[in-house]
Each structure stands twice: as C-alpha cells, then as structure tokens.
C-alpha cells in the first residue's frame with residue numbers, strides 16, 4: 001500500500017495539506033486572502049447569489065489564493081538560491097507578484113459584475 005499508486009497519491013495529499021497549513025499559519029498575504037474570501041462567502045449568502053455566481057466567485061477566490069501560494073513558493077526559492085541582492089532575483093519576484101496582480105484584478109472585476117446588480 002505504502003508504495004502503490006494510491007499510497008503515493010495519499011502521501012502527496014498529506015504533503016499538500018502540510019504546505020497549505022504552513023501557508024495559512026505563516027504567510028500574512030495568504031491570511032489576508034482568506035479573510036477576504038470569508039467576507040465574499042458571507043456576502044454571497046447575504047445577497048443570495050445564484051449558483052453560476054457562486055461558481056465564478058469560488059473560481060476567483062481559488063485562483064487568487066493559489067497564485068499567492070505559488071508566489072510565496074517562488075519568493076522562497078529565490079531567497080534560497082540567492083539570498084543577496086540581485087536585479088534578476090528582483091525581476092523574478094516582481095514577475096511572480098505580477099501574476100498575483102492579474103488574478104486579483106480579475107477577481108475584483110468578477111466581484112463587481114456579481115454584486116453591482118444587487119447593490120443598485
């Protein structure tokens with residue numbers, strides 16, 4: 001079982017859960033995203049948004065959280081392979097942050113499209 005296909009997949013899920021736990025416990029940007037996600041879920045229940053709107057909102061929240069996590073991992077790799085200042089490390093970190101920015105802007109647009117009709 002330990003080295004079977006299923007055993008390896010279960011182990012991989014364990015490592016992924018450990019990673020998610022570390023991110024939630026130690027990374028302020030992830031904590032902020034989780035608080036925002038909780039607020040968005042509460043708003044979804046408050047305004048009784050449709051199933052389709054729940055799907056888009058859930059995707060938007062998942063996308064931002066996932067990219068924030070990947071950005072954190074990239075920052076960790078960058079600091080590990082080159083702890084000193086280097087313009088290439090700065091460029092790599094800025095690009096990774098840019099990926100989060102794209103996702104965040106998309107999520108904000110999705111949020112406006114969903115909630116503006118409920119507000120006005």
Ligand SMILES: Nc1ncnc2c1ncn2[C@@H]1O[C@H](COP(=O)(O)OP(=O)(O)OP(=O)(O)O)[C@@H](O)[C@H]1O
Pocket residue numbers: 029075082083084085086087088089090091093094097
């Ligand atoms: N080693 C480095 N060499 C060059 N520029 C760096 C270096 N480390 C950070 N920077 C610059 O500073 C910015 C912030 O980097 P930092 O690692 O502090 O990330 P952060 O956005 O503050 O994330 P966090 O708060 O999660 O640590 C980078 O986007 C980059 O422009």
